Amino acid sequence: MIWQLEFIILILIIFSGIGALMVKDLLGAGILFSAYSFMMCLLWAIMGAVDVAFTEASVGAGVSTVLFVAAIFRTTRRSKD
Amino acid sequence: MDPVIAFIIAKYNYWMYIILMMIGLCGMIIKKNLIKKIIGMNIFQTAIILFYISIAAKKNATIPIIAHAHGDGHAAVNAAGIINPLPHVLMLTAIVVAVATLGVALALAIKIYRQYHTLEEDEIISQIRE
Amino acid sequence: MKTFGIIAVVLCGALLIYGTVDFPEWGDPASPASTYVSPYYIEHSIPDTSVPNIVTAILADYRGYDTMFETAVVFAAGIACIFLLRIEKRDSPRSRLYRHIPTGVTIRIEQGGRLPEGSRDLERIDSVWVPYDLIIKTGCRLVIPFIQLFALYVIAHGHHSPGGGFQGGVIFGAAIILYALAYDLRTAQTHLPIRTSVLLSSTGVLIYAGTGALCLLLGANFLNYSALAGLLGVDPVTARSHGILIVEIGVALAVMAVMVGLYYIISSAGRLDEGL
Numbered sequence: 001m002i003w004q005l006e007f008i009i010l011i012l013i014i015f016s017g018i019g020a021l022m023v024k025d026l027l028g029a030g031i032l033f034s035a036y037s038f039m040m041c042l043l044w045a046i047m048g049a050v051d052v053a054f055t056e057a058s059v060g061a062g063v064s065t066v067l068f069v070a071a072i073f074r075t076t077r078r079s080k081d
Numbered sequence: 082m083d084p085v086i087a088f089i090i091a092k093y094n095y096w097m098y099i100i101l102m103m104i105g106l107c108g109m110i111i112k113k114n115l116i117k118k119i120i121g122m123n124i125f126q127t128a129i130i131l132f133y134i135s136i137a138a139k140k141n142a143t144i145p146i147i148a149h150a151h152g153d154g155h156a157a158v159n160a161a162g163i164i165n166p167l168p169h170v171l172m173l174t175a176i177v178v179a180v181a182t183l184g185v186a187l188a189l190a191i192k193i194y195r196q197y198h199t200l201e202e203d204e205i206i207s208q209i210r211e
Numbered sequence: 212m213k214t215f216g217i218i219a220v221v222l223c224g225a226l227l228i229y230g231t232v233d234f235p236e237w238g239d240p241a242s243p244a245s246t247y248v249s250p251y252y253i254e255h256s257i258p259d260t261s262v263p264n265i266v267t268a269i270l271a272d273y274r275g276y277d278t279m280f281e282t283a284v285v286f287a288a289g290i291a292c293i294f295l296l297r298i299e300k301r302d303s304p305r306s307r308l309y310r311h312i313p314t315g316v317t318i319r320i321e322q323g324g325r326l327p328e329g330s331r332d333l334e335r336i337d338s339v340w341v342p343y344d345l346i347i348k349t350g351c352r353l354v355i356p357f358i359q360l361f362a363l364y365v366i367a368h369g370h371h372s373p374g375g376g377f378q379g380g381v382i383f384g385a386a387i388i389l390y391a392l393a394y395d396l397r398t399a400q401t402h403l404p405i406r407t408s409v410l411l412s413s414t415g416v417l418i419y420a421g422t423g424a425l426c427l428l429l430g431a432n433f434l435n436y437s438a439l440a441g442l443l444g445v446d447p448v449t450a451r452s453h454g455i456l457i458v459e460i461g462v463a464l465a466v467m468a469v470m471v472g473l474y475y476i477i478s479s480a481g482r483l484d485e486g487l
Contacts, residue, residue, distance in 0.1 A: 006094070010094070010097050013101065014097070014100065014101060014104070017101060017104050017105070017124050018104060020120055020124070021104070021107075021108040021112060021117060021120060021121060021124075026114075026116050029116070029117065029120060030120075033120050033123065033124075036124070036127075037127065040127050040130075040131060043131065044131070044134050047134055047135065047137075047138045048137075048138060048142070048143070048144050048145075048164045049134045049137065049164075049169050049172075050144050050146070051169055051173060052130070052134060052169050052172050052173060052176065055173055055176050055177070056127075056176055059176055059177070059180050060127070060176070060180075063180060064123075064180055064183055067183060067184060067187055068116075068187070070187075071116070071187040071190060071191060072116065074191055074194075075116075075190065075191060075194040075200055076194070076199075076200060079114040079116070079117065079200065079201070080113065080114065080201050081112065081113055081114060081117075
């Protein structure tokens with residue numbers, strides 16, 4: 001497909017992946033992880049895997065984010081590193 | 082110089098997937114917070130799924146759903162013009178197993194927090210050693 | 212410890228990059244991954260099963276054994292989560308909090324107290340105070356039936372469009388999670404208690420394995436749906452298509468119940484009294 005689009009989305013994926021691991025606020029890490037998951041779904045839809053992109057959109061950017069936010073709500077939002 | 086440039090252009094996307102996998106692995110080993118370790122595990126899993134999907138892609142091919150095929154009179158299907166659907170099937174299973182693992186990992190993190198009142202690995206180890 | 216980790220990661224990455232030198236070109240139709248079995252699946256999907264979505268046909272028919280065990284894995288994860296965190300509290304809570312809707316006043320009733328008379332405007336709230344949200348409640352109440360209808364459509368139309376059992380089950384579970392978020396966890400539990408969700412998920416796995424066992428009883432191999440042709444009254448090719456639909460319904464039931472159960476347990480840390 002259009003290689004420029006794939007390249008830009010890959011760069012965004014790498015940056016949000018690194019960001020999700022380096023941010024000190026756990027809620028921000030969860031939201032960045034949800035953005036990472038949604039951009040993965042876009043990349044797979046560009047590569048032609050429509051069933052896998054559908055599953056990742058509903059599971060990764062939906063239920064997985066809700067479970068993360070619920071777990072952070074029940075434990076703590078601060079982290080030391 | 083030209084063969085090197087051609088080699089890099091042919092293979093750079095595999096290298097970016099491997100960099101993504103190593104980011105996830107790095108996050109699992111180096112980070113001390115439990116939730117960050119779980120996020121690293123999920124990054125690793127989705128990067129592996131991306132690698133498999135990239136194997137299945139074909140140039141100038143269409144998605145693996147055969148159009149206008151209900152009923153009789155199917156046209157001959159050209160196998161080289163349709164994207165390989167087998168890695169897609171394997172990765173569907175991988176995604177669902179990933180979310181199940183995420184659920185159990187978060188439940189374990191909540192239980193550890195209930196017992197030790199912290200989510201940092203070094204504080205938990207110092208509390209166990211007392 | 213950190214330097215060990217960084218050295219190990221860099222070594223692993225370098226070995227993997229060294230391994231990509233032999234890889235085929237990106238998008239090559241003659242690569243080894245696309246040569247042995249998948250042309251057979253692509254060309255014989257419609258003559259064998261009459262299902263245009265090749266991914267659904269492979270998932271539920273050609274590789275149906277893997278999908279059955281994957282459904283069992285999802286069921287096991289839901290059960291494990293419940294066993295890890297569930298706390299059964301039999302005594303009533305010490306104090307309950309109520310809000311008077313027209314004025315916004317919050318009252319607390321200690322243990323053994325009774326609600327005041329004329330209490331139709333009182334609603335029960337959680338210990339984490341949130342304001343009264345009429346917009347969210349009304350909006351979600353209007354939208355949730357359509358989300359559930361769309362989930363049923365995705366399950367049923369999985370033969371012709373992207374979709375199938377997993378996706379439809381997760382969307383249905385997400386609709387119930389939205390109901391629990393907009394209202395209260397207690398209100399969602401009056402409609403779908405956790406015991407019912409455990410029962411539904413085991414019913415889903417039972418439907419899947421039961422279809423396979425039914426094919427075995429009717430004389431063919433395990434999970435060979437063409438044996439259902441005599442039972443359903445159609446030719447063997449259409450029987451395989453109907454068998455795929457039946458197992459997709461089983462998968463959707465199991466996945467939906469496990470998603471809802473996971474949310475209930477994690478958002479209330481096992482106590483099932485108040486959620487997000």
